Amino acid sequence: MKMHNPPHPGEILRELCIEPLGLSITEVAEALGITRKTLSSILNGRSGISPEMAVRLSLAFGTSSESWLNQQSQYDLWAAEKKRKELKVKKLSAA
Amino acid sequence: MKMHNPPHPGEILRELCIEPLGLSITEVAEALGITRKTLSSILNGRSGISPEMAVRLSLAFGTSSESWLNQQSQYDLWAAEKKRKELKVKKLSAA
DNA sequence: CAAAGTGTAACTTATAACGTTACAGGTTAC
DNA sequence: GTAACCTGTAACGTTATAAGTTACACTTTG
Numbered sequence: 001m002k003m004h005n006p007p008h009p010g011e012i013l014r015e016l017c018i019e020p021l022g023l024s025i026t027e028v029a030e031a032l033g034i035t036r037k038t039l040s041s042i043l044n045g046r047s048g049i050s051p052e053m054a055v056r057l058s059l060a061f062g063t064s065s066e067s068w069l070n071q072q073s074q075y076d077l078w079a080a081e082k083k084r085k086e087l088k089v090k091k092l093s094a095a
Numbered sequence: 096m097k098m099h100n101p102p103h104p105g106e107i108l109r110e111l112c113i114e115p116l117g118l119s120i121t122e123v124a125e126a127l128g129i130t131r132k133t134l135s136s137i138l139n140g141r142s143g144i145s146p147e148m149a150v151r152l153s154l155a156f157g158t159s160s161e162s163w164l165n166q167q168s169q170y171d172l173w174a175a176e177k178k179r180k181e182l183k184v185k186k187l188s189a190a
Numbered sequence: 191c192a193a194a195g196t197g198t199a200a201c202t203t204a205t206a207a208c209g210t211t212a213c214a215g216g217t218t219a220c
Numbered sequence: 221g222t223a224a225c226c227t228g229t230a231a232c233g234t235t236a237t238a239a240g241t242t243a244c245a246c247t248t249t250g
Contacts, residue, residue: 023187024195025197034240037197037199037240037241037242038240050237051172052178052238054172055176055178055182059186060184065172069172073165073167074161076164077150077164083147084154089126089128089151089154089155090125092112092118092126094115094116119227121225121226130210132208132210133208135228136207139229143207145207145208
């Protein structure tokens with residue numbers, strides 16, 4: 001019930017992890033073991049954070065993989081909830 | 096840190112929502128607005144619960160979409176965490 | 191200016207969710 | 221036992237997305 005247009009996780013990654021440490025995208029991508037492009041896509045909200053990427057972020061930044069993946073879930077769910085009214089679903093109860 | 100081989104969400108869906116209400120897969124699929132095949136894939140763990148599916152389940156069973164998607168995330172993360180040691184990621188700190 | 195590094199866009203590939211159709215096995219009802 | 225229904229699954233196509241490879245534009249530095 002907290003629909004506040006959550007920022008995409010890439011934004012959080014950039015502002016809370018990369019910028020504070022003064023790191024470049026190139027060195028972060030290398031540390032994560034992914035390409036610059038893949039990281040760029042995440043930072044700009046064109047890609048989401050996959051479960052494996054959540055573990056990579058966890059390893060690189062010492063955070064929990066769960067928190068990264070949950071942020072992604074909340075973001076995806078916010079997008080899906082916007083279409084709630086368009087879904088033709090019938091309420092179910094005991095047969 | 097709670098790695099207990101979580102059940103896939105389809106199992107929970109079957110045991111907590113479908114069986115207690117005495118519903119058939121056919122009628123649940125129709126109510127959700129999806130095909131029997133799609134529901135069958137979820138129940139047997141061959142497909143995950145997408146964000147939109149979480150909203151559909153929420154509408155049909157009166158639960159929260161968040162809880163469904165979180166269950167899926169935990170399940171996906173459990174699978175990803177098993178490969179944590181194989182990932183070549185370097186720890187990052189200030190430049 | 192030239193060279194190196196950085197960010198990003200195109201293009202390609204792989205995987206996954208979902209639908210359509212069809213088939214096989216199992217219940218239940220008449 | 222035959223008909224009707226439920227369930228699972230397989231083959232196929234569509235669409236979406238994560239990720240890599242390549243290439244281009246914009247710095248910054250020598």
